Amino acid sequence: MSSRRRSYVRPVEVGTPYALVVLALVGGAITIPRFLSSGHLDSMSATAAYIGIIAIGQTIVLLLGGIDLSIPYVLNLAAVLLTGLGASGLSGGGSLAVVLGVGLGAGLVNGLGVAVLDVPPLVMTLGMNSVLQGVSLMYTGGSPVGTAPGFVTTLSTGVDGIPYVDMLWAGLVVAVTFALVFTRFGRSVYSIGANRRASELCGLPVRRTLVVAYALSGLSAALGGALLAGYSGQAYLGMGDNYLLPSIAVVVIGGTSILGGKGSYVQTVAGAMLITIIESALLTIGQAGQDVLYGSVILFMAYFNQVTTSASRQRARLTWGEIKAFRGWLEPVPRPGESVAPEREPAVPS
Amino acid sequence: MGVVGVAGVGEPLPPLPQRSGPGRADAVVPRPAPGSAALEARAISKRFGGIQALYRADLSVAPAEVHAVLGENGAGKSTLVKIVAGVIPLDEGEIVVGGEVLHLASPRDSQAAGVAVVYQELSLIPELSVAHNLLLAKLPKRAGIISMARANRLAEEALAALGLGYIDPRSPVRGLPLDQQQMIEIAKATMVRPRVLVLDEATSSLGGAEVERLFGLVRSLRDQGTTVVVITHRMGEVWTIADAMTVLRDGRTVGRFPVGAVSQNEVVALMAGQDVRTIFPEKPALGAARPALELRDVRLRPDRPPWSLQVRRGEILGLGGLEGQGQRELLAWLYGTAKGTGTVLMDGRPVRVRRxxxxxxxxxxxxxxxxxxxxxxxxxxVRWNLAMATLRRRSHFGVIRMRAERDFADEAIRRLKIKLNSPFDAASTLSGGTQQKVVIGKFMAREPSVLLFVDPTRGIDVQTKFGFYEMVRDLASAGATCLLYSSDTEELVGVCDRVAVFCDGVPARVLQGEEITQDAVVAASFAVVEAAG
Incomplete structure (x- = not known):
């Protein structure tokens, strides 16, 4: 403890979630046959990639002390637009561009609402989610049409065992980490999360940073939606519902503070892996066992984060936000194409 | 832009005297006989990581005595207080209250032994009323329901008994000025009738009149048999209020004296480990320099008449007067964080500051x-903190040049003599005065031409304080224009070329040259209040 610190990164904070990933893999390998088979590993890494990509924005927004609750319907609108625009005759590339633009735009509006109008992020993004839910319903008329462009499906599912989505994710991990660690934008994100008032007083572009962060969150959610549509080939309403709380949970399980100012995307990556592995391992032990074990891991993580951070943060109580996220962890992360059954069956057109 | 010729950060910071060599006058007066002390800390040691905060420090306070604990920043005063309060555990030594050795596992244990501590930081709940805060632990109930009427009455009585009858127990704490909040904080601590009351920098946010009232309160508590331990940086206060004092340096007790047995300069020397200059830097004659900063038709409060003021290049303008007369508002308005109307001209050109x-x-x-x-x-x-205000300067297309940042921060740490383990330590791990150095270092890196200081030496030790005054004077001599608000009249008198005494948002009197004396500033503060009233 008394050794001189050489960097801002505390190895224990980044290392712990990864150690747990290894532990979970070993545990899975011992108890479940063929757990480490290449097929299963591929499937797990793809699942982790989707939630990991969706959580990019949430990581950044949580780091600066905000929260983005509009992820479900940004994602959902992205998915139905991707398939729908294709059906209306737009090229695959064009559809994807529109989809990402819409995600960016929704995030931008969130950011402007939070930064300029000073709407609390919770209210702003929740309202946005509701608006986009309506927009998705209007656009689809209740029943999404069309299929995802071929290249998006290829990207999502891979070809000949080449996991494009994992490669995309790896690239994004490098890019996001670079942005957070080495750019003024990243530094501003940490600073605003740690102390917004002091950040304003020393001239940091607080509003701009907020706007950019929420815009990026919209963008990453839209990208996630496109990839999920690509995975299943189709889009349906409600497909984003089960991604809201997991997008927060993977960030917090990685050790990023829900209060802002502390954490990293690298930790979120471990959180995404961990939650996917546990989810996958627990498929075989039934719902009851799943709940117990799942909850235990989360409690351990929460306790551990508390122990490692309370000394510096001097804040030992759970906040409302943390409790909220906590409840989210108890809901399973959907696996694309499997457990994300739509809650409401879209009306089947005759 | 009239930029001060400051290379990097805080070039003109005067060298601080080395903290080496044994202190003179280590003539420690005999302690009270063991067991007779109201509060005794015996050979307390405490280590934080690589830093030895306390090493076999002693403190012995006689019953019904006002005892001052003095020391520079980082001397271990706050650590000692926290140990006595049971907030942090000690490594070695023992705490004895009323002849009993305490085993302090939590603040509760210390409270149970009759020790009440008022910290530098306020612990009041801003949204709740004064009465609610005072009686938080045991609100009066009627049929199981909290009776705010009774609470208000109880609080009113308690406040009146402490000479604080002018505070309305119904008003929310949030709306009260900082100094009244501090008084309430102290009132809250005395509600439990403690045997030993510890005031940790309790006066640092108070102005002259409030300090007097507080001292009246301390004296009456002492006369009723309460032992009071006062932790302070203000040397003058010790001679006003204390009966005896203990001096700490580098975590060790280096002296214990009855007040009157030593001079202030001797104590300062003992605290620093050697002689320190406690004279204010000389005020150079200011020529007929053109105004660098001109304020025209300023209204800080809409119902008051507009006023104008000019500040010359190289001038230090003090903002004086009673607390809350608009001094802070003026500085905040100039910095774009408070509302106000008027024109600001720098070097004759109007500037608009909205944020x-x-x-x-x-x-x-x-x-x-x-x-x-x-x-x-x-x-x-700490490194990030230091770099925060000048990120753009060390980045290229939005990418921070890490090596430049490291060099910049290392240089700042070296020049400002910031004591730390690693530049990656969180700023929270530094002591108060060291934190202030980081703040100043961060802003000095902007090479400013106008500096606005809001009560800058609050909670800073004597040595750092005088170093700070010299820094401000050097900056002014290099061409900076300084506006200094201070609640410490001595500081205004010693440092400033002119002092504008504020009343209800308006500089009602501007003193200059020979006119600036403590008496004149205080008189002006009250005179203008009367005139306006």
Whole structure:
């Protein structure tokens, strides 16, 4: 403890979630046959990639002390637009561009609402989610049409065992980490999360940073939606519902503070892996066992984060936000194409 | 832009005297006989990581005595208080209260032994009323339901007994001025009738009149048999209020004297480990320099007449007067964080400042009063904190040049003599005065031409304080224009070329040259209040 610190990164904070990933893999390998088979590993890494990509924005927004609750319907609108625009005759590339633009735009509006109008992020993004839910319903008329462009499906599912989505994710991990660690934008994100008032007083572009962060969150959610549509080939309403709380949970399980100012995307990556592995391992032990074990891991993580951070943060109580996220962890992360059954069956057109 | 010729950060910081060599006058007076002391700390040692905060420190306070604990920043005063309060555990030694050795596992244990502590930081709940805060632990109930009427009455009585009858127990704490909040904090601590009351820098946010009232309160508590331990940086206060004092240096007790047995200069020397200059830097004659900063038709409060003021290049203008007369508002308005109307001209050209980034662009910096809430990012590394106001300067297309940042921060740490383990330590791990150095270092890196100081030496030790005065004077001599608000009249008199005494948002009198004396400033503060009233 008394050794001189050489960097801002505390190895224990980044290392712990990864150690747990290894532990979970070993545990899975011992108890479940063929757990480490290449097929299963591929499937797990793809699942982790989707939630990991969706959580990019949430990581950044949580780091600066905000929260983005509009992820479900940004994602959902992205998915139905991707398939729908294709059906209306737009090229695959064009559809994807529109989809990402819409995600960016929704995030931008969130950011402007939070930064300029000073709407609390919770209210702003929740309202946005509701608006986009309506927009998705209007656009689809209740029943999404069309299929995802071929290249998006290829990207999502891979070809000949080449996991494009994992490669995309790896690239994004490098890019996001670079942005957070080495750019003024990243530094501003940490600073605003740690102390917004002091950040304003020393001239940091607080509003701009907020706007950019929420815009990026919209963008990453839209990208996630496109990839999920690509995975299943189709889009349906409600497909984003089960991604809201997991997008927060993977960030917090990685050790990023829900209060802002502390954490990293690298930790979120471990959180995404961990939650996917546990989810996958627990498929075989039934719902009851799943709940117990799942909850235990989360409690351990929460306790551990508390122990490692309370000394510096001097804040030992759970906040409302943390409790909220906590409840989210108890809901399973959907696996694309499997457990994300739509809650409401879209009306089947005759 | 009239930029001060400051290379990097704080070039003109005067060298601080080395903290080496044994202190003179280690003539420790005999302690009270063991067991007779009201509060005794015996050979307390405490280590934080690589830093030995206390090493076999002793403190012995006789019953019904006002005892001052003195020391520089980082001497271990706060650590000692926290140990006595049971907030942090000690490594070695023992705490004895009323002849009994205490085993302090938590603040509760210390409270049970009759020790009440008032900290530098306020612990009141801003949304609740004064009465609610005072009686928080045991609100009066009627049929199981809290009776606020009774609470208000009880609080009213308690406040009146302490000479604080002018505070309305119904008003929410949030709306009260900082000094009244501090008085309530102390009132709250005395509600439990403690045997030993510890005031940790309790006067640092109070102005002259409030300090007097507080001292009256302390004396009456002492006369009723309460033992009071006062932790303070203000040397003058010790001679006013204390019966005896203990001096700490580098975590050790280096002296214990009855007040009157030593002179202030001897104590300062003992605290520092050697002689320290406690004279204010000389005020140079200011020529007929053109105004660098001109304020025209300013209204800080809409119902008051507009006023104008000019500040010359190289001038230090003090903002005096009673607390809350608009001094802070003026500085905040100039920095773009408070409302007001009027024109600001710098070097004859009008400037518009709507937010701090505008001010910074025009070469105006504000050293905030509340370093924890406004000056620092406590959880972030010291290096990041230092670099925060000048990120753009060391980045290329938005990418921070890490090596340049490291060099910059290392240089700042070296020049400002910031004591730390690693530049990646969180700013929260530094002591108060060291934190203030980080704040100043951060803003000096902007090479400002106008500096706004909001009560900058609050809670800073004597040595750092005088170093700070010299720094401000050097900056002014290099061409900076300084506006200094201070609640310490001695500081205004010693440092400033002119002092504007504020009343209800207006500089009602501007004193200059020989006119500036403590008496004149105080008289002006009250005179203008009367005139306006």
């Amino acid at each position: 701090p980034s505008d001010a910074l662009r025009h070469g105006i910096v504000l050293i905030p009063e509340d370093r924890k809430a406004e000056g620092l990012h406590l959880e972030l590394p």
